[in-house]
Amino acid sequence: MERESMTFDVVIVGAGPAGLSTACRLAQLAAERAQTLSICVVEKGSEVGAHILSGAVVETRALDELFAxxxxxxxxxxxxxxxxxMYWLSSPERGHRLPKLMLPAPLHNAGNQVISLGNLCRWLAQQAEDLGVEVFPGFAASEILYEGDRVVGVLTGDMGVDRAGNPKDGYMPGMELRAGTTVFAEGARGHLGKQLQARFDLARDADPQHYGLGLKELWDIPAHQHQPGKVMHGAGWPLGKQTGGGWFLYHLENQQAVVGLIVDLNYPNPYLSPFDEFQRLKHHPVLAASLAGGTRISFGARAIAKGGHxxxxxxxxxxxxxxxxxxxxxxxxKIKGTHTAMKSGMLAAEAIMDGDVASLDxxxxxxxxxxxxxxxxxFGPALHRFGALVGGAYNALDQNLFGGRLPFALRDLTPxxxxxxxxxxCARIDYPKPDGVLSFDKLSSVYLSNTAHEEDQPVHLRLADARIPLGQNLADYDEPAQRYCPAGVYEIxxxxxxxxxxxxAQNCVHCKTCDIKDPAQNITWWVPEGGGGPNYPNM
Structure with missing residues (x-):
């Protein structure tokens, strides 16, 4: 099929903090050097920020450099x-606040800001457009364009295709966006990034990438409980000794708070449900003190890449x-990625402008x-190998006394x-029924994520072998997809x-957990029609 084609100097896939920082820095450098540069950012969300989900406590170091x-x-x-x-929750009723001296230095948050990362991305997009960058939300980059072994751009997904792959009324074929340099900034477990790492064998060390599933809710809370700028982190209950992760609760402006749980996706028990662990977490008195009497107004979930260096x-x-x-x-x-993502994008822009992309690493x-x-x-390998208490003690020693220079190489080699x-x-886990006050079910949560997909489109969650879920995963693991998915996408x-x-598939909040955790690696998350998925406000 002959498709319309547009050519730019740089195409950027993803309007998150990394992609938008790249765009802004490219435009700044082009202006400083009196050069003309055509820059395009494509974003699969219906608007910039629609798919952005993060805690978020942000360190402003990269932003200070980008826009002083x-x-x-x-x-x-x-x-x-x-x-x-910082708290250690020892039981469903008891929690212990930890002294700062016991905490690794990276966990200290003095000087940081509590924000909505989605709103920061909306602001960054406006700065980019003011600098002459073209930003196109609602267009999903579905395939990579190659000439030989060189990437030459991306193809946006077709719009108006039915489930069988046939054009419907209003069909619009995807467009080729060609570029001298293509920047991939899709977020954790990007479906194109995954292909690029395999095709170009980009692994440079022995450790596989590791992930956590982050679940988050936005709440309106009573005025007498609201303390703007209050930051709380914790570990322990409800996660067991063999499951890593931790929770956060941040007080934003406008009498709002965000609460969330990160569950490491290397957990061993197939009966574990990260969503249900999160729901029962909120009943702990340490968290309920902020949330009680409040109203939940949004929910979201997203995998995060946490393998580190x-x-x-x-x-x-x-x-x-x-x-x-x-x-x-x-x-x-630090439980933070915005500042490092932005810096990677700014460095990419500088490498591109210097004509030396190969120097980015x-x-x-x-x-x-x-x-x-x-x-x-x-840091991560210590927690995975020794657990939260012993691993945490090792990390406090390593970071506070030795600045991360202890002469030990801890590896984490199991995907x-x-x-x-x-x-x-494994033992089955019986989760309590949600009370509709502090804890809720999956379907009402998906509703609050504003998730919407055109239902008559090809299913974007692709099975390599349709026999595996029932023929292998159900027998061996009681098909864990029905529990690790936080949105009720998979059912037996x-x-x-x-x-x-x-x-x-219409429930999918684009968290990518299935692509990561499926034990047979049989599920591939593919991008649906542009504009589909969640639409997060103020997240």
Whole structure:
């Protein structure tokens, strides 16, 4: 099929903090050097920020470099951290606040800002457009364009195709967006980034990437409970000793708070449901003190890349670069990735403008972002190997006394999807029914994510072998997809006496957990029609 084609100097896939920082820095450098540069950003969400989900407590170091006058420009960072607390929850009723001396230095949040990352991205998009960048939301980059072994752009997805792949009324074929350099900034487990890493063999160390599933809710809370800038983190209950992760609760402006749980996706028990762990977490008195009497107004979920320095791929390849969480630049020791993602994008822009894309890896490694990740290289492996208490003690020693320079190389070589144990060897988990006050069910949560897909379109959750869910995963692991998915996409149903594996693709919040955790690696998350998926407000 002959398709319309547009050519730019640079095409950027993804309007998150990494992609938009790339666009802004490119435009700044072009203006400084009196050069003309055509820059295009494509975003699969219905608007910029629609698919952005993060805590978020943000370190402003990269933003300070990109726009030193961000305050005067009206950037939506209005809530500096005022209180910074860390807890260990030892039971459903008891919690212990930990002294700061016991915490690894990266977990301290003095000087940071509590924000909505979606709103920051909306602001960054406006700065980019003011600099002459073309930003196209609602267009999903579905395929990579190659000439030989060189990337030459992307193809946006067709619109108006029915489930069988046939054009419907209003059909609009995808467009070729060609570029001298293509920047991939899709976020964690980007479906194109995944292909690029395989095609160009971008792995540069022995550790696989590791992930966590982050679940988050936005609440309106009573005025007498609201403390703008209060930051709370914690670990322990409800997650067991063999499941890593932790929770957060941040007080934003406008009498709002966000609460969330991150569950490491290397957990072993196939009966574990991250969504249900999150729901019962909110009943703990430490968290309920902020939420009680409030109203939940939004829900979302997203996988985060947390493998750190040893899981970083090579970022540069022929015709393009991989940046931000698409490359796994999040610093898990800080539970922050915005500043490192932005810095990777700014460095990519500088490499592109200097005509030396291949130097991006060296530039990143030499930057403060690369050095920061290097100093925390053992942080995640220590928690995975020794658990939250012993691993936390190791990390406090390593970070506070030795600055991340202890002469030990802790590795984490088992991919997350290989960590599940057979269901027969694991205990079932009986989760309490939601009370509709602090805890809720999956369907009402998906409703609050404003998720919408054109139902008569090809299913974007693709099975390599349709026999595996029932023939292998159900027998071995009681088909964990029905529990690890936070949106009720996967179900085991009985139809006319026959067991069926059902995919409710319209519920998908684009978290990518199925692509990561499926033990057979049988599920591939593919991009649906542009504009589909969640539409997060103020998240």
């Amino acid at each position: 006058d961000w305050r005067e420009r009206g950037a939506p960072l209005n809530t500096p951290v005022t209180t910074d607390e 040893r899981a970083l791929p090579r970022m540069a390849f022929a015709g393009g670069v991989l940046i931000g969480c698409d490359a796994g630049t999040l610093n898990m020791a 060296a530039r990143f490694d030499a930057s403060w972002a690369g050095q920061e990740l290097r100093r925390t290289k053992n 997350d999807h290989q960590s599940l144990r057979a269901a027969a060897s 149903t009985e139809v006319d006496g026959a067991t069926r594996f059902q995919i409710n």
